[in-house]
Amino acid sequence: MTLPEIILIEVVIGAVLIIVALSWIRRISVRNHSVAPLIKEHFYPLPTSEITITERTFPLRVRADLQIAIDQLLSDKKEIKHFCGVRSGFDHQGVTLSSCIIQNKHNPIVTTPPSFEEVNIGAEQPVRVLKTGLWLLEKEGINFVAFLTPANNFGQITGVELHVGAPNTPEGTRITQDFFKHLEQSIQQAKSYRGKVLSLEKQKHSYSGESKGIAVHQLRDVPRDQVILPEKTLELLERNVIHFVQQRERLAQFKQSTKKGILFYGPPGTGKTHTIHFLSHALQEHTTLLISAEQVGMLDEYMTLARLLQPSIVVLEDVDLIARNRRDMNSACEEVLLNKLLNEMDGLKPDSDILFILTTNRPETLEAALASRPGRVDQAIEFPLPDINGRRKLIQLYSEGVIVKDVVIEEILRRTEGVSAAFIKELMRRAVQFHVERDGTGEVSIEDVTNALDEMLVTGGSLNLKLLGATDIANSDYTL
Template identity: 75%
Template sequence: MFDMCIPELVALSHTGLALTVIQIFSKGGMMAYLGWLLLGLILGVAISFPVLKAFRRKTSHQDSVVPLLKSHFHPSPIGAITITERTFPMRVRADLQIAIDQLFGEGITVRHFCGVRGEFSHHGVNLSDCLIENRHSATVTIPPEYEEVDVGVEQPVRVLKIGLWLLEKEAIRFAAFLTPAGHYGQVTGVKLQVGTPNTTQGTKIAQEYFSHLEKAIQQARSYRGKVLSLEQQEHSYSGESKGITVHQLREVTRDQVILPAATLELLERNVIQFVKQRERLSQFKQSTKKGILFYGPPGTGKTHTIHYLSRTLPGHTTLLISAEQVGMLDEYMTLARLLQPSIVVLEDVDLIARDRNHMESPCEEVLLNKLLNEMDGLKPEAEILFILTTNRPETLEAALASRPGRVDQAIEFPLPDTEGRRKLIHLYSEGVTVGAEVIDDVLRRTAGVSAAFIKELMRRAVQFHLEREGTGEISSADVTNALDEMLVSGGSLNLKLLGATGVTV
């Protein structure tokens, strides 16, 4: 039986492998069994390899992007195609996707659409890769992949990750290709390429295509007029992509801004009235950008007032910059210019803009210079309002605090006086009843506290009220228990934390 297999085995191999199998057979027993096993492997490879190769060649040809593009541009040869490219920041993906979708409804016919993948590409895929056959790194069609981007509304925007459109406009065939852009393996933007015939008409189509996208992104409908901050984390816990976070601030009305009359008047004149008169100021060749410094002890209402202003100034986009995000200041300012009229809020500015003489490293001075240059380098007609906040104005760098054109007006937020504390008690006791005698008792015992202290006091008084199963009217005992816990039990550190350093216990 072995003799019958030997000729066929020899015929299958030109490398001497069959002779090795013959030697194994000749030893009999277990070795013969191993020989049959090896023979089966050789026959399996010999039969399946050509089949798999033919199948791969057939599949690759059917899924390849190249034939699609050649057929689309026929009779123009691939060599007559020119590619125009633009790269957009990742943070404008939502507006870019909306603009692309709108463009296809304006005289452009979509003849084919698909996703694209480079089978063995580690550096991304370009439109030029889709025009040339490459056995070693073929570009093939795949189902399109989308990612959802949160823009602060109920439904996120579905943005395409990578895709190819075969298009036609006025009998001219062209293609658009969307793909991630980046450096060293890190995605930093979105690249859009348009391939058109190398003719005057083709060039015009590419220019009109990008002009439409540019105008749509300048309008920035997804984020304009909202309260925003930039995020390093690209995805939220919901799985949606972020990059830009849209904040839903609480609604603060004018009567909820508890400030001295003179402070409130200064605020409205330099912010609200200034914005209303911007157009006329511009007509008289005056600058329409402005810098305001809010300063005062912690808890006196600086952030609370910013919530009020963001609601009061219609059409303004508010950008919230925390001290640790100042490294992204240039990107914030790009958004501020794109989305103007805008408000740029930099809280606790003393953390990066303190006096140079007290800085401990060159990095701190670099951040300060970046801030100064951004505030001073804006064009006069830029409709950008800077609001800086600090609890320590005396530590600020003079080049910031004493330079009109950067900071034009400082507004002090003092500790509330008696009348202010009375209004704060009414503001923060909504939902319960506080009698006149109880209010007078609170006023007598809280001289020198901040607005934040009154807010916390009322919350604790309500909690004590609930613990004794009260009926909705705050008693003197509730207030006393709350004050004792805040002013006595926690010691001097608690007084400082709650903004009650001026209180004598």
């Protein structure tokens, strides 16, 4: 045998020995970090075959409240004997407490440092939420375990599972039931999102890297004196929304329904969304859920959240996009969305503290089953174009930072009959912009207003008039 052949054989033998050694080291490492012996030792001398495992699955969107509830429940550090993260070689298949107990050399489940993600709940600091974790616990001399893991459906995370394993005895059953009972009570309070303005998001993460799912909106505070509506309209609004909410408890005592549906209708730019901001500010103890027309497919999720967080306000803007007359629908899918909305409004219990607010610019196109049936929409409130007094108040509201003399206000009123509130807001901004461009001293002149009106009503053409809510002016002989 030649020297090169001898060297080659020695290299091969050395490589084989290294592979065998690494395999043994890996097996020893896995054995030392395996979850199964840890659980068996925790329950010793009770065999793991005498353990009962109970599972609960929670919606993924409430994982922040679930984490807060777990932290509160396990605040007594004396109960925690050991805590760790858990990892499987096949995480995409999901990990259960049962699989943690059974040793599998082909798919070992091992302990790891705990892994967290940060969930934005609209507070100063996000909530640190555990992704997967195992607690070895002891209470009243009885050992039990709790295991948190993502609910997995073919690699897609659909919720959060909590498994509790305890001895199959009356005492063990009681501990499990108490554990879930306290957890459920804490989650029902839903402190993370209660009283806030929310919408659901399909995006899992924001650009900050924080996990979302539920977006918390910071709407501007709108006091009552900034809601510019005819006095009768404002009284109707307050009686059917604010006073109704204040009298709910008394109404319930007389066996009256505490749910309600309101329809806001009127031309674009007349203050429907602005009024919703006012109601959100006036009813701060209510949770407000904002649903856009394209999110109606998620209506069941919204309503589940509304029931959990009641008293709540469910706002569906531009409802005519999904609730128009069936004769005008182009596909069966549109009718499915309409039926889903009707079923959700019908399915509310009479004692539900849920207020539906629907908005539309085209009430004549609405399906009669929605707009003409009491119990779904209980009151329609018209948002008309502002009259002369309304326009005067709007001018004063949107010129707060500058001086506008009475003569200028009167000139604006003369030239803006038939415009929307949104038009007045934009007019004042452009007038101030013209004022700034000529290095003004803080007093808006008639020249500034004339330049702004010229740009909005003449230069932009008829389409611009419609976009700015000045259709009536477009149909009249407007002159500067």
